[in-house]
Amino acid sequence: GDRNGVRTPMQWSPDRNAGFSHAHPQTLYLQPILGAVYGYEALNVESQVRDNSSLLNWTKRMLAVRKTSHAFGRGKRIFLKPGNRKILAYVSQYEDDTILSVFNLARAAQPVELDLSPWKGRVPVEMLGRVSFPPVGDLPYLLTLPSHGFYWFRLSVEADMPAWHQEGTALQDYPTLVLFDGWTSFFRERVMPWRIGMAERMRKQFETDTLPRYIEHQRWYASKGDPITRARLADQVVWDSDGSSWMLPLLQLDGPSEDSTYFMPLALAWEEDDEERTQRLSQAALAKIRQQANVGIMGDAFFDDTFSRALVTAIGNNLELTSANGHLRFKSTAAFATLKADIATLEVSRPSGLSSNTVVTLGESLFLKAYRRLREGVNPELEMGRFLTDVVAYPNCVPVLGALEYFGNDGKVMTLALVQAHVANQGDGWSYVLNYLERQLEDVRTQVPNTDPALEAPDIHGGFLAVVATLGQRTAELHLALARDTGHSAFDPEPLTAADVTAMRARASGEAVSTLALLRQQLPQLPAAAQADAESVLALQQRLAAHFDAAGPATGGGIKTRYHGDYHLGQVLVTHHDFVIIDFEGEPARSFEQRRTKSSPLRDVAGMLRSFSYARWSAIRRVVHDEEDMARLSGVAEAWERSSRDAFLDAYSSTLADAGTALVMDEDLLALFELEKALYELRYEMNNRIDWVQVPLQGILALLQDRPAT
Numbered sequence: 200g201d202r203n204g205v206r207t208p209m210q211w212s213p214d215r216n217a218g219f220s221h222a223h224p225q226t227l228y229l230q231p232i233l234g235a236v237y238g239y240e241a242l243n244v245e246s247q248v249r250d251n252s253s254l255l256n257w258t259k260r261m262l263a264v265r266k267t268s269h270a271f272g273r274g275k276r277i278f279l280k281p282g283n284r285k286i287l288a289y290v291s292q293y294e295d296d297t298i299l300s301v302f303n304l305a306r307a308a309q310p311v312e313l314d315l316s317p318w319k320g321r322v323p324v325e326m327l328g329r330v331s332f333p334p335v336g337d338l339p340y341l342l343t344l345p346s347h348g349f350y351w352f353r354l355s356v357e358a359d360m361p362a363w364h365q366e367g368t369a370l371q372d373y374p375t376l377v378l379f380d381g382w383t384s385f386f387r388e389r390v391m392p393w394r395i396g397m398a399e400r401m402r403k404q405f406e407t408d409t410l411p412r413y414i415e416h417q418r419w420y421a422s423k424g425d426p427i428t429r430a431r432l433a434d435q436v437v438w439d440s441d442g443s444s445w446m447l448p449l450l451q452l453d454g455p456s457e458d459s460t461y462f463m464p465l466a467l468a469w470e471e472d473d474e475e476r477t478q479r480l481s482q483a484a485l486a487k488i489r490q491q492a493n494v495g496i497m498g499d500a501f502f503d504d505t506f507s508r509a510l511v512t513a514i515g516n517n518l519e520l521t522s523a524n525g526h527l528r529f530k531s532t533a534a535f536a537t538l539k540a541d542i543a544t545l546e547v548s549r550p551s552g553l554s555s556n557t558v559v560t561l562g563e564s565l566f567l568k569a570y571r572r573l574r575e576g577v578n579p580e581l582e583m584g585r586f587l588t589d590v591v592a593y594p595n596c597v598p599v600l601g602a603l604e605y606f607g608n609d610g611k612v613m614t615l616a617l618v619q620a621h622v623a624n625q626g627d628g629w630s631y632v633l634n635y636l637e638r639q640l641e642d643v644r645t646q647v648p649n650t651d652p653a654l655e656a657p658d659i660h661g662g663f664l665a666v667v668a669t670l671g672q673r674t675a676e677l678h679l680a681l682a683r684d685t686g687h688s689a690f691d692p693e694p695l696t697a698a699d700v701t702a703m704r705a706r707a708s709g710e711a712v713s714t715l716a717l718l719r720q721q722l723p724q725l726p727a728a729a730q731a732d733a734e735s736v737l738a739l740q741q742r743l744a745a746h747f748d749a750a751g752p753a754t755g756g757g758i759k760t761r762y763h764g765d766y767h768l769g770q771v772l773v774t775h776h777d778f779v780i781i782d783f784e785g786e787p788a789r790s791f792e793q794r795r796t797k798s799s800p801l802r803d804v805a806g807m808l809r810s811f812s813y814a815r816w817s818a819i820r821r822v823v824h825d826e827e828d829m830a831r832l833s834g835v836a837e838a839w840e841r842s843s844r845d846a847f848l849d850a851y852s853s854t855l856a857d858a859g860t861a862l863v864m865d866e867d868l869l870a871l872f873e874l875e876k877a878l879y880e881l882r883y884e885m886n887n888r889i890d891w892v893q894v895p896l897q898g899i900l901a902l903l904q905d906r907p908a909t
């Protein structure tokens with residue numbers, strides 16, 4: 200009947216009078232609220248501060264997020280008109296800032312389709328969690344919202360789309376190929392003399408129009424922006440198996456600035472014969488096809504479940520096919536014999552594109568990886584996988600079951616596909632570490648600051664650091680496995696000589712000179728926050744040169760071996776508080792021959808340490824909303840990185856020491872490799888992600904400060 204209930208003293212704590220007053224309760228004009236639900240002993244500021252999901256902390260986060268954008272208060276609003284009238288949606292625009300706000304005004308969960316066509320190609324980034332959603336495309340954008348739920352999205356032109364997202368690559372209108380004799384229609388040497396002219400025209404249309412139009416839209420096409428004038432059939436074989444037929448071509452592309460060969464198996468599906476197969480293949484169709492009265496489609500064979508099963512079966516049977524200019528060899532390893540699954544009954548997943556590769560899983564048993572852009576030579580991922588699986592039986596890698604390889608009559612060797620055992624996991628190490636650190640920073644942000652310097656912060660990372668130590672142990676065990684003498688010349692360890700160390704120094708020093716030159720050139724284009732760090736790095740050029748001159752033992756010592764080559768948190772899978780190491784392809788920018796050279800395995804250790812640094816800064820970017828957050832959390836994140844490095848290195852070093860091997864922890868060489876890796880990262884960020892350039896800059900400064908020149 201009155202408003203006294205909202206005029207009560209502020210409930211600060213569960214102490215006397217809710218911490219508002221030390222007076223006798225009976226002398227207060229209006230007493231604090233009593234009761235089990237809203238009473239001050241249950242509901243007070245102190246408890247709200249400690250509860251991450253409290254209304255107080257929720258409001259703090261909302262205010263912090265709102266401060267990151269002027270579009271909320273100053274922007275021009277464009278109201279959208281969704282068909283579901285229970286949804287309110289509008290876009291706020293202010294200068295280059297575009298915010299999409301969507302609200303569910305109903306008490307039940309609601310779906311909505313929004314016309315976001317004016318912002319096609321932008322990536323919606325959810326502003327509270329900074330999570331990227333799939334990009335806006337041609338179709339209405341579908342969202343679902345819980346009861347009274349809402350979204351704030353920043354429609355970004357710079358953010359990356361989610362790694363798991365598969366872009367729709369279907370052509371707007373398919374070309375039509377009129378086949379008169381199946382796959383043979385493309386080859387003049389295989390048709391009747393009176394059909395040679397038809398075959399030549401079909402081949403020309405196929406190579407100059409059908410294939411280029413499709414390949415240019417694919418995520419695995421490396422030369423984005425370069426038009427393809429012709430996709431030539433450099434070699435091919437038609438493979439018939441159990442009533443199905445596929446063409447396995449190697450395509451030589453004309454047009455891109457760099458010579459390139461691609462592997463693109465093709466399948467045909469006829470509407471009258473197999474409607475289900477036609478539907479699957481239509482997700483990756485190149486063209487409509489017609490042969491007499493039959494109509495159908497031609498598409499990427501990896502979207503044909505039958506093809507994936509047949510490929511794995513052929514590897515198990517060690518099949519060999521003769522092509523026009525060579526042969527294809529399906530070759531299994533000894534581990535294939537341990538496969539107990541019935542391949543014919545395994546469910547085949549929809550292919551996922553991972554840069555230049557395509558991945559298909561068969562049930563929970565098999566992992567099929569197809570290499571789209573091909574490189575000549577021995578594939579290091581296949582070579583390392585066979586060695587670790589069949590020769591040294593390293594248990595913490597994914598077993599390689601076999602591969603499909605091409606051997607040309609001219610001596611060319613190329614790996615087309617790889618089959619591995621599927622390992623159940625909880626995601627990769629990058630996601631695991633980043634999610635952990637984000638949770639820790641969120642917890643610290645909502646805690647009451649400790650004002651008593653005598654009280655030390657508790658060891659909050661104990662369980663996590665035990666997991667990191669396991670990663671260090673597994674890394675050392677991998678390097679010990681690669682350091683065994685097995686009689687394989689490509690893997691047997693060799694002495695690390697003084698000449699090797701001198702060459703390492705010279706290489707790193709040369710890369711430092713070129714990197715700093717590029718940094719000086721791009722200094723005006725760097726983000727304002729990174730320019731000061733860039734100037735500091737440039738000012739330390741002489742110290743950097745002196746550091747490389749002094750790094751590593753001048754007399755050599757130890758051994759050099761094969762190593763992972765591109766080792767970071769994204770290259771390990773988390774499984775039951777342990778790790779499985781994956782992807783032994785090496786650095787993509789290097790040639791196969793360079794990736795197969797032997798060096799100190801401490802290069803892998805340096806890569807992992809730099810990955811911890813990237814995790815630290817990535818978490819800061821996601822969690823920090825203002826300067827107050829940065830001041831409070833940056834030290835916590837730095838301490839976390841230092842603890843993680845120490846836990847990893849301690850476990851790595853002790854594992855090597857216990858093994859009594861020639862592999863040793865050389866701190867000077869490790870520092871050399873860390874700086875070299877940070878310089879590589881700086882070049883990459885300047886060329887690809889300019890807003891991330893501060894991360895390697897900070898890493899270089901930290902490494903130089905930790906180890907000043909002597």
